[in-house]
Amino acid sequence: MSSKPAIGFCGLGAMGFGMATHLIKSGYSVTGFDVWAPTLEKFKAAGGIPSTSLSESAKDKSFYVCMVATAQQAQEALFKEDGIVKALPQGATLLLCSTVPSAYAKSVGKELETVGRSDIFFIDSPVSGGTIRAADGTLSIMAGATPEAIEKGKVLLEVLSAPTKLFIVDGGIGAGSNMKMVHQVLAAIQILSVSEGFGFAARLGLNGKDVREKVIASEAWSWMFENRSMRTLSEDYFPGASAVGIIVKDTGIITSTARLLSFPAPLCTVAEQVYFSGIDRGWITHDDASLVRLWTSNPVSSIETTLSAEEKEAKLGLVIGLLAGIHFVAAAESIAFARHVGLPLPQLFELAAEAAGGSTMFKEFGTKMIAVLEGKSGEAADAKLVGDRLEKLKKAVEEAQAIKCPVYLGSSALNLLLQTEKDLGLASLLKLYA
């Protein structure tokens, strides 16, 4: 055990605490910094060495993990006078695991040079997977850096991630954050689609339990739906497990980067406006599954269905058509954005299909979409598939209109599919983003 290096750690929030204590369990000595005293107490109880000084937490540590909430926080923690970078020893390895804009990760690399610390092996390595996997050391990690830095940091990255879920992304610093960003395209859209689906279903008179059971077993499955819907049904919102504020932060990285790169991200853009309207209601710290309250103030699990079995089946079919249509376009939006920022598309597929962004639509159409973008597939063969999605989504949006139920994502996704009407090809859909 004593051969394992001492590690410094900054940012013991829900994710960071799990990661840091997993490192302790794995036999590392971890010195943890956080601005919130009760967390430090808890960290000490878990076997960590608490520190109230950033420079102390970094002093003599050949490895350092920064897991703060935002780029602003990272910038201060890393570069202020008594911050991490100044205190790190020569040749230390620094992992930035926060979700930040790719441009910010790159700026850290540049600033390390500027301040004369190009000796530090810096790895842009955002993570995904939630608090349970953080504490288990089975996160997905998307790491971009020089080959030398990756070589240095690999041991730590491997401790924190599941065996098949460490993705070394080609492209150096910034590539990890880009990969996380395009994965979050799926997350940003699919988190809201959980609430839009349940909200639409409630307006149709469907009980939430029936909806969950049916959707999970259907082509409308998504990891987010399966995960969030438990909280929707039990109204486990305060605080729940993942706050509106968190996905808003990630959505903001997507849409601001998209604007910067002149990439249209229509569904993420719509999702962001709806998240803002949830924040306007005072829900920033509530679980993101609670956004179903934009559609109904009644618990969706208490709705008493008065529908006949046949009606119920038909209406559940509309909900599935809505969600699958949204997820289908979400897959296109994510993959097209990955292409736009120059990421390796098969790696995105491998990563997202089995991560929080996964959906049946992504799994079913993702490789086809990638083939189209890589020039390996004609569009004609897929026309019927796009047409199917369009027809099913159209039926759902028509019914929503008839009952005056907002379907922000569904109606916008349908508009994008309508733009492909000439040939209904995947290539036409993807071209909307090109």
Add this chain to the structure above:
Amino acid sequence: MSSKPAIGFCGLGAMGFGMATHLIKSGYSVTGFDVWAPTLEKFKAAGGIPSTSLSESAKDKSFYVCMVATAQQAQEALFKEDGIVKALPQGATLLLCSTVPSAYAKSVGKELETVGRSDIFFIDSPVSGGTIRAADGTLSIMAGATPEAIEKGKVLLEVLSAPTKLFIVDGGIGAGSNMKMVHQVLAAIQILSVSEGFGFAARLGLNGKDVREKVIASEAWSWMFENRSMRTLSEDYFPGASAVGIIVKDTGIITSTARLLSFPAPLCTVAEQVYFSGIDRGWITHDDASLVRLWTSNPVSSIETTLSAEEKEAKLGLVIGLLAGIHFVAAAESIAFARHVGLPLPQLFELAAEAAGGSTMFKEFGTKMIAVLEGKSGEAADAKLVGDRLEKLKKAVEEAQAIKCPVYLGSSALNLLLQTEKDLGLASLLKLYA
């Protein structure tokens, strides 16, 4: 006076009452039907002949005006057993002035044949202009019919409309309703943009009076803004002058027709979802200007600006950039839809530029867009103009994101402009709708 024919009239609502009483003032004998008794009392006091029987109101009337609220109401009033059509004399002229889907207007024409009443001269003639112009006989009217029916009905159409605002639309029955629909594309978007603009401005700390004054004098002017903003400032919402329910009905005609014809109408689609969310708040009978309450519960005219003169100017500039950007894309959406349904584009321009759909952006870019669609203009020359709009709108959307303020229309309009980034041409923008 006695030479003027007797007229039957059905639907004495806010618009219909004004039209019917204007006909009385113009020397016609008008027999009016409505389901609501107090209206009939008022109609009698205004010199009309009230009737509680549809067939009585139609008997022996060589002219009949139907001005009910919806296609459903029209269908029942016209074709039920004791309805209008059965009671009309041979060769009567029937004006349907309600805003209905073009497909419905066409179905009336067909059904007249089916029931053996092809002797009736039927005119599809929706109106626009609001209650004051209805009562003044200065409405805009968009009339489609056979030349024979137009010839018969012209005298009445001229009494109801302003001299320069009677538009005989090529294309026969259905063309009038189509023209109204594409005009309402502008209305549906620009009514919501009033509230989005004031809401954004409120979040920026601007007083509503300053906003009104500045916007009206700027390139962000729209007829809707000038008209609605008076009610926004005085919170004249209950009932105000034009209910959320009315524009929702018209928006529904647009988006359902668009789906039917595979035309993407992205901004109208977004607007519709936001209207639905207003209805969810219980505002269906409130004035549409009251939608600003989605952004702020404080009266916008009572906001005390703490900004410096310079800051205030900069922030007013953002509001103008937001609105002008929305109106610019609204012009494209309306004109492209007109093209899609085969309407004469210069007539749309003439009509809308001086009607409730008018905006500085429509006036400035409408003829250029029409020229592009008619193949008379290259796109290259206009690239800078599109780029200007994009840059200004982008600044506004960026600021809205920074303060977590939803800008539903602005963000979607920006996405559409981003889709033209390759050449920033008007042709590229219009092609998104093709």
